[in-house]
Amino acid sequence: MSVPLTRAVGTRTRSEQLLERAKRSVAGGDSSTMRVLPYHPALLIDRGKGCHIWDVDGNDYIDLNMAYGPLLFGHRPSFVIEQVVHQLQEKGSQLGFPQELNFLVAEKVKQLFPSIDLLRFANSGTEAVASSIRLARAFTGRRNIILFEGHYHGWSDTVFHKYHAAETLGDEAFRPVIPGTEGMNGAPHDAFVVRWNDAAALSSALDRMRGSVAAVLMEPVMGNAGVIPPLPGYLAAVRELTRAHGALLILDEVITGMRVAAGGAQQLFAVTPDLTVLSKALGAGFPIAAFGGSAEIMDLVASGRMFHGGVYAGNAMVLSAANAVLTKVLAERSRLYSELNTRVSQLADGIKGILRRRNVHHVVQHVGPMIAMILTKTPVDSLVDYHQVRRHADFERFIELQHALLDNGVYIHPNQYEPMYLSTAHSKEDIDEVLSRLDETVQHWQR
Numbered sequence: 352m353s354v355p356l357t358r359a360v361g362t363r364t365r366s367e368q369l370l371e372r373a374k375r376s377v378a379g380g381d382s383s384t385m386r387v388l389p390y391h392p393a394l395l396i397d398r399g400k401g402c403h404i405w406d407v408d409g410n411d412y413i414d415l416n417m418a419y420g421p422l423l424f425g426h427r428p429s430f431v432i433e434q435v436v437h438q439l440q441e442k443g444s445q446l447g448f449p450q451e452l453n454f455l456v457a458e459k460v461k462q463l464f465p466s467i468d469l470l471r472f473a474n475s476g477t478e479a480v481a482s483s484i485r486l487a488r489a490f491t492g493r494r495n496i497i498l499f500e501g502h503y504h505g506w507s508d509t510v511f512h513k514y515h516a517a518e519t520l521g522d523e524a525f526r527p528v529i530p531g532t533e534g535m536n537g538a539p540h541d542a543f544v545v546r547w548n549d550a551a552a553l554s555s556a557l558d559r560m561r562g563s564v565a566a567v568l569m570e571p572v573m574g575n576a577g578v579i580p581p582l583p584g585y586l587a588a589v590r591e592l593t594r595a596h597g598a599l600l601i602l603d604e605v606i607t608g609m610r611v612a613a614g615g616a617q618q619l620f621a622v623t624p625d626l627t628v629l630s631k632a633l634g635a636g637f638p639i640a641a642f643g644g645s646a647e648i649m650d651l652v653a654s655g656r657m658f659h660g661g662v663y664a665g666n667a668m669v670l671s672a673a674n675a676v677l678t679k680v681l682a683e684r685s686r687l688y689s690e691l692n693t694r695v696s697q698l699a700d701g702i703k704g705i706l707r708r709r710n711v712h713h714v715v716q717h718v719g720p721m722i723a724m725i726l727t728k729t730p731v732d733s734l735v736d737y738h739q740v741r742r743h744a745d746f747e748r749f750i751e752l753q754h755a756l757l758d759n760g761v762y763i764h765p766n767q768y769e770p771m772y773l774s775t776a777h778s779k780e781d782i783d784e785v786l787s788r789l790d791e792t793v794q795h796w797q798r
């Protein structure tokens with residue numbers, strides 16, 4: 352069934368008009384480049400509730416992006432909003448002093464992530480990752496860091512590299528990174544990129560840089576270039592290699608923390624990092640991040656030898672949101688994640704069935720409620736690293752599908768590297784509806 356949209360052909364929508372107006376005061380029209388990509392249809396969203404979003408033209412979409420991941424409980428979850436409103440009305444958003452919420456939230460994070468003895472809060476994944484690298488360098492007294500092709504860790508000068516490195520890396524084990532944007536003055540400094548999901552490549556890089564690597568930083572599930580799970584045994588091999596070389600293993604669980612399991616990818620794959628970075632699901636839509644690890648390493652922060660700060664770091668309003676999230680996750684984790692996994696299987700199996708039936712080449716992969724639908728140029732069974740994603744992904748075709756799906760009332764991001772995310776607000780009926788709209792969309796799109 353199709354949904355009547357107010358985006359009538361030939362007329363300018365309110366979204367288009369308002370985005371044009373925005374561009375006269377906000378650089379590019381919005382404050383994240385990802386939200387105003389040239390191939391993203393003009394879409395100004397007015398509000399969200401549960402798994403639905405409504406644009407300023409009044410169109411209703413089932414949202415499979417969930418604000419790029421944080422909305423594990425959907426838009427405007429009442430149990431979070433109530434806590435935040437209570438905090439704002441009764442106590443204040445920003446107190447400028449240590450407060451109880453600080454340790455109440457930290458204690459709950461520790462229950463879920465046994466690898467963390469001590470942590471610090473920050474405002475964004477970018478900040479928390481940059482702090483974790485500074486900490487690793489301070490702790491080890493070493494300078495080099497190892498990053499991976501296709502992984503994203505925020506936009507700081509510490510790590511933002513052109514992760515489209517497949518063209519340059521070729522078959523070499525590792526290379527210095529290429530700056531991710533203009534204006535980085537040659538940064539990231541002392542940073543090298545290695546092929547992911549390839550323990551031999553990492554081993555070779557660590558051997559060649561013996562004694563100089565402070566940290567190996569990775570997304571435990573590659574989530575910024577499709578959804579690529581670690582190959583069996585890969586994370587264990589990484590753990591062993593980093594330990595043998597005296598390098599810290601930093602898991603960037605900005606996406607996977609509280610998403611692929613209550614205790615993140617480290618719980619799901621039974622790997623213990625030295626440092627962990629958390630963000631998205633922790634705040635359920637409020638801007639919070641955290642980095643933490645063993646007491647021995649974090650002592651550098653506790654003692655002030657490694658500086659970390661921020662006026663808004665550990666802000667009371669966002670901590671009240673995180674407290675609500677963690678209370679719920681701790682109390683209901685087994686039911687929560689089992690239901691999320693049932694929903695994601697329904698969606699993944701449904702998408703595979705439709706695309707197979709309609710002869711669209713694809714790879715659908717998921718880890719917990721993060722899922723990638725990659726359209727490929729030729730038949731491919733699975734994708735295990737960034738080289739393969741780059742080689743096989745059919746970007747143009749995916750953008751066409753995204754636009755057509757939008758006209759049918761389903762929102763996915765037009766960049767197929769962006770995972771789709773499910774929330775506890777997506778019911779079986781919502782997924783049935785998504786699948787029925789996808790089927791209809793693909794059927795017409797094929798003609």
Ligand SMILES: Cc1ncc(COP(=O)(O)O)c(C=O)c1O
Pocket residue numbers: 419474475476477478480503504505506570575603604605606630
């Ligand atoms: C794995 C990962 N790390 C770090 C970041 C940066 O987080 P932020 O955008 O909050 O700075 C992101 C953002 O999407 C991410 O996906």
